[in-house]
Amino acid sequence: MAHHSEEPQITVLPPDKEKIKKLWRVALIMAIVTGIEFIFAFTLEAGHLKTSIFVALTxxxxxxxxxxxxxxRHEVKxxxxxxxxxxxxxxxxxxAMIYEGLSILGAK
Amino acid sequence: MSQAAVAHHEQEVSWNGGVSPMNVSYGKLMMWFFLLSDAFTFSGLLITYGLVRSANPAYDPASGPFTFSTEYWPIPEKVFEAVPFFHGVPLPLVFVGLMTFILIMSSVTMVLAVEAGHRMDRKAVEKWMLWTIVGGFAFLSCQAWEWTHFIVGTDVPTIQNTFGNKVEIFGANLTHNQYGPPAFADFFFFITGFHGFHVFSGVMLNFLVYFRTVQGLYDRRGSYEMIEKVGLYWHFVDLVWVFVFTFFYLV
Incomplete structure (x- = not known):
C-alpha cells in the first residue's frame, strides 16, 4: 500500500517466558484459594470462624x-x-456499621 | 536495546511538564485514583449490606430445616443453587463458582494482553484482547440468567402472612421477595447490578482498545499503554467480584 512507508518501524520483542509463567502461577494460586473457599463453604458451620476464614482468603x-x-506491588512506594x-x-x-446493625437488632 | 527501552519508558510516563510524579503516566495515575474512588462506592454498598443484614434476625438452625421466610435473612447458598439445564437439582454455589472462574480467567487473558503490549506485539494483543472480551460477554450472559432465575423464582412459593392474609410470593422484585426480607433482593439487584454495569462498560472499553489495536493506532503512537489503563479497570472489576462473591454468596 502507498501509505505503508509512513508506518513506523516496530520492533516486536519475543515473549518474556519467565514473566508469563509467573502470571499463570498467580492464576493457579487464585484458583486454589477459590477451591479452598468452596471446601470451607460446605464443611464449616456458619459462625465467626467461617466468616474470618473467608475474609482472610478474600x-x-x-x-x-x-x-x-x-x-x-512493583510501583514506587x-x-x-x-x-x-x-x-x-x-x-x-x-x-462501625456492623456494630450499629447489631445494636439495631438488639433494640428491636 | 536497553537504551531504547528506557527511552520508550520515558515517553510513556513523562507528563507535559517533563517530569512524572510517582513514576507513572498521567493517565495511569488518574485511573488509579478513579479506581480508589470506585472502591469506596462499592465498599459503601457492601458495608450497607452488612449493616442491614446484621440488623435482621438470622435463621435459627434449632427451629428445624431451612425454609425461605420473609421473617429472617436467608442462607445465601440456599438461594443461589440453580444451574441452567439442571432444573430442580440443588447445586449450591456451582453456577456462581463458574462465573468467578470466567472472570478470573478473563483477568489472566487481560494481563497477557498487557504483557504483549509491552513487547509491541500487535498480533498477541489482538488475540488476548479478544479472549478477554469473550470472557466478559460470558460473564454477563451468566448474570442475565441468574437475574432471570432470581426474579422468576422457584417452583414452590413462600407464604407471607400479612395481617392474617396468606400471600404466595414467587421470585423477587424491589418490594416482594420469596427468599427473605425485601432488603435482601434490593441489595442483590443494586450490588450485582452495579457490578454488572461495570463489567458491561469494561467490555465496551476492551472492545474500543481492541478495535484501535486492529487499526494500528498504538503502533503509530509507539506505545500500548492504553491497554494497560483499560487493563487496570478490568482487573478492578474482577477485584470487586471477589468481594461480592465472598460477602454476598459465601458468608
Missing part, C-alpha cells in the same frame, strides 16, 4: 489481583501507599 486473593495483575492507606477508612466504616 484479602489474599485481592492482594494478588492488586499486587501482581494490577502491578501495584508513594503510589503504593497512596492507594492502600485510604482503605483504612473502609475498615473503620465496616466495623
Amino acid at each position: 484479602i489474599v486473593k485481592a492482594g494478588y489481583i492488586v499486587g501482581e495483575f494490577m502491578h501495584l 508513594v503510589l503504593y501507599y497512596s492507594i492502600l492507606i485510604p482503605m483504612v477508612f473502609v475498615v473503620w466504616f465496616l466495623v
Whole structure:
C-alpha cells in the first residue's frame, strides 16, 4: 500500500517466558484459594470462624489481583501507599456499621 | 536495546511538564485514583449490606430445616443453587463458582494482553484482547440468567402472612421477595447490578482498545499503554467480584 512507508518501524520483542509463567502461577494460586473457599463453604458451620476464614482468603486473593495483575506491588512506594492507606477508612466504616446493625437488632 | 527501552519508558510516563510524579503516566495515575474512588462506592454498598443484614434476625438452625421466610435473612447458598439445564437439582454455589472462574480467567487473558503490549506485539494483543472480551460477554450472559432465575423464582412459593392474609410470593422484585426480607433482593439487584454495569462498560472499553489495536493506532503512537489503563479497570472489576462473591454468596 502507498501509505505503508509512513508506518513506523516496530520492533516486536519475543515473549518474556519467565514473566508469563509467573502470571499463570498467580492464576493457579487464585484458583486454589477459590477451591479452598468452596471446601470451607460446605464443611464449616456458619459462625465467626467461617466468616474470618473467608475474609482472610478474600484479602489474599485481592492482594494478588492488586499486587501482581494490577502491578501495584512493583510501583514506587508513594503510589503504593497512596492507594492502600485510604482503605483504612473502609475498615473503620465496616466495623462501625456492623456494630450499629447489631445494636439495631438488639433494640428491636 | 536497553537504551531504547528506557527511552520508550520515558515517553510513556513523562507528563507535559517533563517530569512524572510517582513514576507513572498521567493517565495511569488518574485511573488509579478513579479506581480508589470506585472502591469506596462499592465498599459503601457492601458495608450497607452488612449493616442491614446484621440488623435482621438470622435463621435459627434449632427451629428445624431451612425454609425461605420473609421473617429472617436467608442462607445465601440456599438461594443461589440453580444451574441452567439442571432444573430442580440443588447445586449450591456451582453456577456462581463458574462465573468467578470466567472472570478470573478473563483477568489472566487481560494481563497477557498487557504483557504483549509491552513487547509491541500487535498480533498477541489482538488475540488476548479478544479472549478477554469473550470472557466478559460470558460473564454477563451468566448474570442475565441468574437475574432471570432470581426474579422468576422457584417452583414452590413462600407464604407471607400479612395481617392474617396468606400471600404466595414467587421470585423477587424491589418490594416482594420469596427468599427473605425485601432488603435482601434490593441489595442483590443494586450490588450485582452495579457490578454488572461495570463489567458491561469494561467490555465496551476492551472492545474500543481492541478495535484501535486492529487499526494500528498504538503502533503509530509507539506505545500500548492504553491497554494497560483499560487493563487496570478490568482487573478492578474482577477485584470487586471477589468481594461480592465472598460477602454476598459465601458468608
